[in-house]
Amino acid sequence: MRLRGRKGIREELEQQEDLVVLDPAVWKGKWNQYFGNDQPIHVELGMGKGRFISELSRQNPAINFIGIDMYDELLRKASIKVRESRSSGQSGADPLSNIALALFNIEHIGDVFAEQELERIYLNFSDPWPKNKHARRRLTHANFVSKYLPLLNARGEIHFKTDSRSLFEFSLNSFADMNLRMRNISLDLHAAGLREDLVPTEYELKFVEQGMPIYRCEVVTGEEALQAHNRQLREG
Structure with missing residues (x-):
């Protein structure tokens, strides 16, 4: 762009x-x-x-x-x-x-x-770079994610949203290949109406109005964040 x-x-x-x-x-x-x-x-x-x-x-x-x-x-x-x-x-x-x-x-x-200066990184509606030859330019490619990880502290997380199904599929695979824990994976974030607990972007509001699905997931990277996530799973 x-x-x-x-x-x-x-x-x-x-x-x-x-x-x-x-x-x-x-x-x-x-x-x-x-x-x-x-x-x-x-x-x-x-x-x-x-x-x-x-x-x-x-x-x-x-x-x-x-x-x-x-x-x-x-x-x-x-x-x-x-x-x-x-x-x-x-x-x-x-x-x-x-x-x-x-x-x-x-x-x-x-x-x-x-290193460890950040607690959370948001990736919202990044350029999907749809051609396979441009995959390395995607902000969820392992080359980029490997740059983010050292900067995140013990409570570190990456929150990712996109309107591109192909980018979302690519990103889930990218995170999984790096053995990163994912949670709150959604294939249609606002299916029941605009989520009031999450702040939308300009693009997101436009896409939701057009009836397009929004894909979202959270990646838990820090040790404390992982422990809290596992504790939450055990407690149900």
Whole structure:
């Protein structure tokens, strides 16, 4: 996907130091210093126009969120969405204190985050790259997943959503081949109506309105997360 943005976008982003991080590599291993607290860090890889990360961060002030994309124009749009969602704000609190938008290519994620620095990674409606020759570009390919795993801590999880059945099938196989535990696998997430307990993306709302199924699963990677999952299974 190539985006044509209007002139001056980079300059506009440079003026948003309270929200936009144009050189995220300088914060590798120090993201809790960036946020000024020790709250867990959740990251969305490929945030699009920012509806998901904006709303999720607003609903969860005790978690730090980082929305990531490689396109200036999408960072600009996401910054607008974040500011609109926080326009009412909370009295006496910084409405942007638990969210950042970072510009970089996911392929180099290891240059931006240190080992065990993240608690959760969201992959929402990633490019399915449908041709087999492009499989290695899929964000759930083992080459990418192997980059995510060291960055996730003991409570680490990967949450994945897509409208592409072929990508979902590929991803389940990819996770299984890496011996990763999966849970809450859904082949039609909103079959009984839009799930109110999960924040939808812009694409998701459009697809659900069109009656298209949404595929979702959670991948449990961290030891503590695995123990909690197994305990939940034993307790029924």
